Amino acid sequence: RNRPSVTIIGLGPMGQAMAAVFLDRGYEVTVWNRTAGKSDALAAKGAIKASSVDEAIAANDLIILSLTDYDAMYAILEQAARDLSGKVFVNLSSDTPEKAREAAKWLEARGARHLTGGVQVPPSGIGKAESSTYYSGTREVFDAHKKTLEVLTGADYRGEDPGLAALYYQIQMDMFWTSMLSYLHALSLAGANGLTAEQIRPYAIETMKSLPMFIEFYTPRIDAGEHPGDVDRLGMGVASVDHIVHTSKDAGIDASLPAAVLEVFKRGVANGQAGNSFTSLIEVFKKPAP
Ligand code: NDP
Known part of the structure; x- marks a missing residue:
């Protein structure tokens, strides 16, 4: 397919703003949220509403998580029956550096990759080039997805240690x-x-x-x-x-x-x-x- 695409899991104010910006930029956006009703307005704007976590993960290799904390990530991914191998999870949920390091290991053990992100702007700053987000994790994974992440905000890569962006x-x-x-x-x-x-x-x-x-x-x-x-x-x-x-x-x-x-x-x-x-x-x- 020609259109760039991305999955977003977590549609609080942040995830909503992110999905809307990707849609505006012509991305094919698949969304999933625990409370399903939060996907409706985005679906009306053209987002694909996944009916399960598995479906949301299957839709794209790049999955953005925008959740309250890292525990929410486990709550969601542990119910996913499908294999996570080859997937890249960009976790824009806030938590401690230690939680980010554990998550990177947890995903690696399942064949997936993790990029930690720390968004420095409120939802209104999403989609603006002057906004900034800290990223850390494997450099080549970051480089491979930098262009997509820059749709959201400027991307400030802090280093290989997954804890750095959280720090x-x-x-x-x-x-x-x-x-x-x-x-x-x-x-x-x-x-x-x-x-x-x-x-x-x-x-x-x-x-x-x-x-x-x-x-x-x-x-x-x-x-x-x-x-x-x-x-x-x-x-x-x-x-x-x-x-x-x-x-x-x-x-x-x-x-x-x-x-x-x-x-x-x-x-x-x-x-x-x-x-x-x-x-x-x-x-x-x-x-x-x-
Ligand atoms: P919210 O806390 O409002 O978003 C919560 C999202 O996480 C919802 O989609 C919620 O689902 C989901 N969630 C929480 N717990 C669980 C769980 N146990 N299982 C499944 N889903 C769960 O946060 P925001 O959207 O405001 O922000 C997202 C992240 O971005 C946070 O980590 C925040 O610290 C960070 N951030 C936020 C900023 C802001 O101004 N809002 C600014 C910078 C960073 P459900 O809808 O079902 O409750």
């Missing part, structure tokens, strides 16, 4: 969730003082936009293990975070997030780092909390 993804999500919760906490402080998210929007954006400058400045120092207190001192940081905790308490809101930050700062001080930069807190993070 880069988790590193990014570690920053994302903590940053976005700090934003929500700041908005609740604003709200308790009668300020709306809209009123804070330009200031929130400016604060977030200033972060790359700090990252650029501190990166070489962190890699060198140097945390001089020439531009900021941890002792100053403790006082600053303490003010946020108190401002939050005075506003009658939940102060647990800045209190957790304060606790980390205090552990740095207890380690004798008060005169060093707040970046010395990386030493606190290197060990599990006592």
